[in-house]
Amino acid sequence: MDIKVIKTEQQHQEYLKEIHSLMLEMPPIHSKAHEDLELLITIVEAYENSKYPIELPDPIDAILFRMHEKGLKQVDLVPYLGTRSRVSEILARKRPLTVSMIKALSIGLGISTDTLVGINAVNEHSSDDHIDWSKFPVKEMINRGWLPDIVDRTKKNTEEIIKSFIDQVGWQASSSVSFKRTLSGDAYSPATKYALFAWVSRVVQQARKRKNALGIFNPDVLSASFMRDLAQLSWFEKGPLLAIEFLEKHGIAIVIEPCLKGTRIDGAALKDVDGLPIIGLSLRYDRLDNFWFTLLHEVAHIWKHIDSNEIFLDDIDSNTDDRQESEANRLAREAFIPRSTWKRSQAYSSPSKEAIDSLSRELKITPAIIAGRIRRESGNYRIFNDLIGQGEVKALLVPAFDN
Known part of the structure; x- marks a missing residue:
């Protein structure tokens, strides 16, 4: 039999019959018939795999x-x-x-x-048809000055304007996916994903502007000791500014960007396409306790969890049982107040302003962190309002980032 590459279904059926006949004969190994059988099986399998590919299960x-x-x-x-x-x-x-x-x-x-x-x-995600461009908060983005090209008459519609904005970050897909990054974390919801993509894109764009002023990032420097050093900067009156200076000296970009309407985001942690670690802060709650815990939570993500694709978006108020979020919470808590110290403190057993002040001086951290922890663990957010640093963060940071 003259065995050739299969080009027609008739030829395919003829080869199947020949395979059946040869198998019934059970030709000896190394015989001409056995070699023909092996060749026929190989050619038929190649033909069937190309014409009837088996898809992976969903x-x-x-x-x-x-x-x-x-x-x-x-x-x-x-x-x-x-x-x-x-x-x-x-x-x-x-x-x-x-x-x-x-x-x-x-x-x-x-x-x-x-x-x-x-x-x-x-x-x-095989085409842009799966992206509903109308769901991006275009008006709010325009009002914030994110879309200066809106006045460019060559931009024909919303889709092109938003594509141009996302393309600056490099996350819009080629032909295979809609967006190249995966959003995760407690602040993520399918209903707000477009606003979140827009917000994160803006954070990355702003981080790139600060890149030349950053030190060189060395992931090996991140440790419990690093976290503790960062936490103790909260002891100083201008601690938030010192913390940002400290992190940027170590190559981590910090961006302040208010969250878009409808989203509940305190902070974000991610890496840019070149590996630049970025932390975005919304200052949704203008309080020292929220600022400090959010900041260390995001640093913990940079230290332990960030890969090249995932973006952590955090709502610090959320009660989560996600393993990575729980670990980031634990690392932040330990950096401020070690568990053994917390359990034996008067601030834990008999909370009072005096106990908070005493523990604050012992640990060299702001009293706002201790007051915030007591409020959260007790579920009583009416106590110690005068200790959480309400209105003290934006007054320090917003002017610095506007310059």
């Missing part, structure tokens, strides 16, 4: 199948995906899997990363 279907196979409930996925609400959103296909989630599921449930990435996940 990532969510694969997760649901493994859950059924192992008898798992949604709550059992919390260690891999974060919070219960996040698990529900992902299984309902309302939220994408992040790189860290894919890694965790692959290791924990034994699902291949190829399956979890999924061909459908790629196809989902």
